[in-house]
Amino acid sequence: xxxxxxxxxxxxxxxxxxxxxxxxxxxxxxxxxxxxxxxxxxxxxxxxxxxxxxxxxxxxxxxxxxxxxxxxxxxxxxxxxxxxxxxxxxxxxxxxxxxxxxxxxxxxxxxxxxxxxxxxxxxxxxxxxxxxxxxxxxxxxxxxxxxxxxxxxxxxxxxxxxxxxxxxxxxxxxxxxxxxxx
Amino acid sequence: xxxxxxxxxxxxxxxxxxxxxxxxxxxxxxxxxxxxxxxxxxxxxxxxxxxxxxxxxxxxxxxxxxxxxxxxxxxxxxxxxxxxxxxxxxxxxxxxxxxxxxxxxxxxxxxxxxxxxxxxxxxxxxxxxxxxxxxxxxxxxxxxxxxxxxxxxxxxxxxxxxxxxxxxxxxxxxxxxxxxxxxxxxxxxxxxxxxxxxxxxxxxxxxxxxxxxxxxxxxxxxxxxxxxxxxxxxxxxxxxxxxxxxxxxxxxxxxxxxxxxxxxxxxxxxxxxxxxxxxxxxxxxxxxxxxxxxxxxxxxxxxxxxxxxxxxxxxxxxxxxxxxxxxxxxxxxxxxxxxxxxxxxxxxxxxxxxxxxxxxxxxxxxxxxxxxxxxxxxxxxxxxxxxxxxxxxxxxxxxxxxxxxxxxxxxxxxxxxxxxxxxxxxxxxxxxxxxxxxxxxxxxxxxxxxxxxxxxxxxxxxxxxxxxxxxxxxxxxxxxxxxxxxxxxxxxxxxxxxxxxxxxxxxxxxxxxxxxxxxxxxxxxxxxxxxxxxxxxxxxxxxxxxxxxxxxxxxxxxxxxxxxxxxxxxxxxxxxxxxxxxxxxxxxxxxxxxxxxxxxxxxxxxxxxxxxxxxxxxxxxxxxxxxxxxxxxxxxxxxxxxxxxxxxxxxxxxxxxxxxxxxxxxxxxxxxxxxxxxxxxxxxxxxxxxxxxxxxxxxxxxxxxxxxxxxxxxxxxxxxxxxxxxxxxxxxxxxxxxxxx
Ligand code: FES
Ligand code: FES
Numbered sequence: 071x072x073x074x075x076x077x078x079x080x081x082x083x084x085x086x087x088x089x090x091x092x093x094x095x096x097x098x099x100x101x102x103x104x105x106x107x108x109x110x111x112x113x114x115x116x117x118x119x120x121x122x123x124x125x126x127x128x129x130x131x132x133x134x135x136x137x138x139x140x141x142x143x144x145x146x147x148x149x150x151x152x153x154x155x156x157x158x159x160x161x162x163x164x165x166x167x168x169x170x171x172x173x174x175x176x177x178x179x180x181x182x183x184x185x186x187x188x189x190x191x192x193x194x195x196x197x198x199x200x201x202x203x204x205x206x207x208x209x210x211x212x213x214x215x216x217x218x219x220x221x222x223x224x225x226x227x228x229x230x231x232x233x234x235x236x237x238x239x240x241x242x243x244x245x246x247x248x249x250x251x252x
Numbered sequence: 253x254x255x256x257x258x259x260x261x262x263x264x265x266x267x268x269x270x271x272x273x274x275x276x277x278x279x280x281x282x283x284x285x286x287x288x289x290x291x292x293x294x295x296x297x298x299x300x301x302x303x304x305x306x307x308x309x310x311x312x313x314x315x316x317x318x319x320x321x322x323x324x325x326x327x328x329x330x331x332x333x334x335x336x337x338x339x340x341x342x343x344x345x346x347x348x349x350x351x352x353x354x355x356x357x358x359x360x361x362x363x364x365x366x367x368x369x370x371x372x373x374x375x376x377x378x379x380x381x382x383x384x385x386x387x388x389x390x391x392x393x394x395x396x397x398x399x400x401x402x403x404x405x406x407x408x409x410x411x412x413x414x415x416x417x418x419x420x421x422x423x424x425x426x427x428x429x430x431x432x433x434x435x436x437x438x439x440x441x442x443x444x445x446x447x448x449x450x451x452x453x454x455x456x457x458x459x460x461x462x463x464x465x466x467x468x469x470x471x472x473x474x475x476x477x478x479x480x481x482x483x484x485x486x487x488x489x490x491x492x493x494x495x496x497x498x499x500x501x502x503x504x505x506x507x508x509x510x511x512x513x514x515x516x517x518x519x520x521x522x523x524x525x526x527x528x529x530x531x532x533x534x535x536x537x538x539x540x541x542x543x544x545x546x547x548x549x550x551x552x553x554x555x556x557x558x559x560x561x562x563x564x565x566x567x568x569x570x571x572x573x574x575x576x577x578x579x580x581x582x583x584x585x586x587x588x589x590x591x592x593x594x595x596x597x598x599x600x601x602x603x604x605x606x607x608x609x610x611x612x613x614x615x616x617x618x619x620x621x622x623x624x625x626x627x628x629x630x631x632x633x634x635x636x637x638x639x640x641x642x643x644x645x646x647x648x649x650x651x652x653x654x655x656x657x658x659x660x661x662x663x664x665x666x667x668x669x670x671x672x673x674x675x676x677x678x679x680x681x682x683x684x685x686x687x688x689x690x691x692x693x694x695x696x697x698x699x700x701x702x703x704x705x706x707x708x709x710x711x712x713x714x715x716x717x718x719x720x721x722x723x724x725x726x727x728x729x730x731x732x733x734x735x736x737x738x739x740x741x742x743x744x745x746x747x748x749x750x751x752x753x754x755x756x757x758x759x760x761x762x763x764x765x766x767x768x769x770x771x772x773x774x775x776x777x778x779x780x781x782x783x784x785x786x787x788x789x790x791x792x793x794x795x796x797x798x799x800x801x802x803x804x805x806x807x808x809x810x811x812x813x814x815x816x817x818x819x820x821x822x823x824x825x826x827x828x829x830x831x832x833x834x835x836x837x838x839x840x841x842x843x844x845x846x847x848x849x850x851x852x853x854x855x856x857x858x859x860x861x862x863x864x865x866x867x868x869x870x871x872x873x874x875x876x877x878x879x880x881x882x883x884x885x886x887x888x889x890x891x892x893x894x895x896x897x898x899x900x901x902x903x904x905x906x907x908x909x910x911x912x913x914x915x916x917x918x919x920x921x922x923x924x925x926x927x928x929x930x931x932x933x934x935x936x937x938x939x940x941x942x943x944x945x946x947x948x949x950x951x952x953x954x955x956x957x958x959x960x961x962x963x964x965x966x967x968x969x970x971x972x973x974x975x976x977x978x979x980x981x982x983x984x985x986x987x988x989x990x991x992x993x
Contacts, residue, residue: 124274189271190492226897
């Protein structure tokens, strides 16, 4: 395992990486102090430095919604924000939705309506739906579809995702899709 | 067949709680002490060789541990055999970091490993690679004339001919012919490929890998690194979708393990979304069809030739053309397919490989024939309905396709369709109704499983299969609970671990039939032992009973004929002093079946198209599926729903575009590569048509992973024609194609 180019680097100065900074995040109600490089996204801060891997990385470019979390109550793509920019913020992730053993109504509805297959987009879908409900503008299934379109589900569970959200918002799913006789 | 209880009942996923709470861990999510992070550098050219890799700058970044390249790497096996995985096509597989050859754009050329992910990513941007370019050839369309018949000639049969199709075509009262195209598509599961290699010591490694086959990954990485297979353990308890992309071991696996072994510490490698486009893909395909029929619609000539693409180093081919001989009666047939070799990575299976492409072309051509013959498209299918597999010349073990057509049409309201194109509208939108047939193989492959019953009434069921989302954990649990008469909560299903009993990769819709048959056999063995113990008890009420005379339910073994004669399982185990009963079993397909085994569907689609803007919405779909016995209607319906959504993508959105100047896929992110989002998907009804099949396997199941995408794109394309009177034969049907004259 020779390294022919290794001679070239002897004597080279180390290229430094950015100096670490301290960031305080209130994650799921718990104050977490982190010493991280400023180029760390909120998503990587959660996944890599707080071991909160419930929040998923699907694209790292704000194109899929898998990384959706609630910051100060609003849904955002955590891959598109640096952790340092959220110093002092309240962050709610999928791990913070259930109350002890009792699942959040959306979590329960997702299970009941089979609103996922592989489950990888699911934490983002559920956090996004929680944000959507808090926004309070949705009246119809079509609006749910539109306002949940930032969360891609490649397993294609969309009709069941809409049904689950409707069940939480309106008490029942008005959507007529899904398996007959379910 | 097991008694009714849990099987066939809509059952919520047993892993649902883990998935909705974020505790289900995927390959990149295991936190291990001392973990280092790898970042892959990808080739910028499509063909040639690496002349120099400048790593000095990257190595100088504080926190970089090492950079692996073809010049600096541990020893790798030097025979093709070592790199051939369980599902490798004929050829010489890619050897990551093996030598200086560049075979396709995006090929991995270096792995930067650092203390932190961000440092590895930054340092990777400082690696400079110099190449000696060679002219690449990546233009499928332009190379089409150079297509050759593949080496892979046993499966599928490359050509079939019967009768005299050319002459019959000339004589036919009604004729259509057309050329249909589908572009390259990428699977894009939401979870990027990743592997976390946990270093234990020099002779042992455990890897959390994203794969559809833990044992396939284990064998591959052990063989390539020349380690004994039993020193490598691969785990994949949760997989964030794969759709075929995880059938073959992907390069993150080998890179993570080689780095971990060289550095003697744990290493994780995660691909970026862009790098997901350097893996296998659905090959672009072109179909030429010529169909001739009598004036009553009976087919007299069917010719279908298809061209697919592959890499220069492997011949990947799937059956595009044989499906029509399974669906439609015809005496004069010519089928053939060929491959174009390009400077691209090898394609790989993507949901219903071959069938989805073939059915798109066949079912659009049948639609065209229906218009030409002035027949309802559904009626044309019924006129030509085939009760026998005309290639193997044998009947089907079951085929409830007629019932799919009937129930699907009824649910959809097909009889209200005005046959005239452009005849239906809703405000300023044109309305179109189209239909198509779906078909997929109902395969079974050898598999094994283990069942363990303990005296406290708990059951563990295990097989090295995967659950990439279809609900394998759940039906395994249902099956064991049903057969051993215990509540679902008492059963633990284990999978995604290479140390468990042997199982094939999860794919091809064969997991439930294959692994299910093995679990069935293992549970039967436990039942047999329990019955034996119960019969040894003094004055046993079950004396003389055969296994088929009893049923296991509610913790009891009961005589079917006289339910008062029962023994509790706990008592039987206590009497026999059995603390645990453990049985392993294998199952294999019946090699001398006299039947062909297929799954069928009838797909109906409604589209609404803005007349001025050409915007297409799929407002309604009905998919009626006959797939034998459905173990869990809830998760099975989700599989169909998801595949229909994939079919919507195939029809209207998905296309990987190549920049021919660089020989590179350029739509390498989820903004440029369009997949359906929530607003693209409206009502989808899934119907499971009852289909009893006692011949196929002990459970009577056929599998539902692929069937939902087969026929979906054709039904939508046919609906678009019905709405607009314009036939777009090249997928995806985007609005520019609709508006073009
Ligand atoms: S990972 Fe943030 S949007 Fe995809
Ligand atoms: S459940 Fe797999 S991506 Fe949504």
